Amino acid sequence: DSGVTQTPKHLITATGQRVTLRCSPRSGDLSVYWYQQSLDQGLQFLIHYYNGEERAKGNILERFSAQQFPDLHSELNLSSLELGDSALYFCASSVEEGKSSYNSPLHFGNGTRLTVT
Amino acid sequence: AQKITQTQPGMFVQEKEAVTLDCTYDTSDPSYGLFWYKQPSSGEMIFLIYQGSYDQQNATEGRYSLNFQKARKSANLVISASQLGDSAMYFCAMREYDYNTDKLIFGTGTRLQVFP
Numbered sequence: 473d474s475g476v477t478q479t480p481k482h483l484i485t486a487t488g489q490r491v492t493l494r495c496s497p498r499s500g501d502l503s504v505y506w507y508q509q510s511l512d513q514g515l516q517f518l519i520h521y522y523n524g525e526e527r528a529k530g531n532i533l534e535r536f537s538a539q540q541f542p543d544l545h546s547e548l549n550l551s552s553l554e555l556g557d558s559a560l561y562f563c564a565s566s567v568e569e570g571k572s573s574y575n576s577p578l579h580f581g582n583g584t585r586l587t588v589t
Numbered sequence: 590a591q592k593i594t595q596t597q598p599g600m601f602v603q604e605k606e607a608v609t610l611d612c613t614y615d616t617s618d619p620s621y622g623l624f625w626y627k628q629p630s631s632g633e634m635i636f637l638i639y640q641g642s643y644d645q646q647n648a649t650e651g652r653y654s655l656n657f658q659k660a661r662k663s664a665n666l667v668i669s670a671s672q673l674g675d676s677a678m679y680f681c682a683m684r685e686y687d688y689n690t691d692k693l694i695f696g697t698g699t700r701l702q703v704f705p
Contacts, residue, residue: 474636505692515680515695528690560632564693575622575641576684578693580634 475499478563478581486589490551493584495563497544503527503566504546505578506538510559521546553588560585591616591685595696602671602703609656610666610699612681621683623664624693625655628678637679640664671703 475498485491497504506518508531517530521540532538535553540546550557564578592615602608614623625637640648640655648655656665668675681696 474633503691514697517692517694520691528692530692562634564634575639577622577624577636577639578684579636580626582633585632 474579474581476501476563476565476579476581478561478584480584481582482585482587484587484589485553487553487555489553489588490549491553491586493548493550493561493563493586495546495548495565495581497546497563497565498567498579501565501567501579502544504540504544505564505566506532506546506548507562507564507580508559509562509583510556513559515562518548550586555588558586558588591618591621591683591694593681593683593694593696595681595699597699598697599700599702602668602701604673604703604705605670607667607669608671608701610668610679610681610701612664612666612696614662614664614681614683616662616683616685618686623655623657624682624684625653625664625666626680626682626695627675628680628698630677634680638666668701673703673705676701676703 477496479494502523504521508516518532520528538548560583562583564580594613621642623640627635638650638653640657652669654667678698680698682693
């Protein structure tokens with residue numbers, strides 16, 4: 473058990489809808505990262521938050537947004553869903569960020585499997 | 590930009606044998622860490638082992654060891670005494686830093702199948 477909790481485990485929704493994925497990082501971890509894993513794109517970095525502040529954006533669509541709350545949990549909001557958004561969405565956490573943490577692994581949750589029909 | 594390359598899309602190994610999964614990387618940063626993750630068919634990403642660029646010895650964690658060859662920029666994962674439960678996707682990864690970036694970059698993965 474990595475200590476990172478993601479809910480829900482599975483989500484099935486229709487095109488055009490909006491969903492929210494939730495993540496609770498490991499106790500003490502200030503950094504939260506979101507990744508998308510699809511069959512054709514592999515593991516794609518979406519966004520990184522540290523202690524409530526957005527730090528970096530990757531290949532995140534404008535229809536997607538995220539935030540990290542004062543209690544450090546994070547939510548990823550996906551709107552106007554398309555069939556191509558079907559994927560496994562991972563949240564990961566790390567105790568630190570930046571160059572000093574180059575030897576710190578990211579600890580991943582079990583993911584939310586999103587199916588858009 | 591940093592890059593991770595895994596050239597083996599799939600590997601087969603017999604139970605109780607050892608197997609090596611290849612990973613090469615590219616970075617100009619002298620400080621870096623390399624990580625291996627396992628993803629079983631159930632989907633979760635499990636951290637296995639890490640090697641720091643300044644580490645003098647190869648990392649080991651139980652049946653997992655990392656064959657780190659810095660000059661060749663390779664960090665191969667060795668699994669000894671393979672078990673059926675080792676069947677999974679394996680990803681090599683590196684933490685990447687830039688002025689405004691901090692993320693883990695992944696290779697494309699190797700699917701390992703262990704047969705009896």
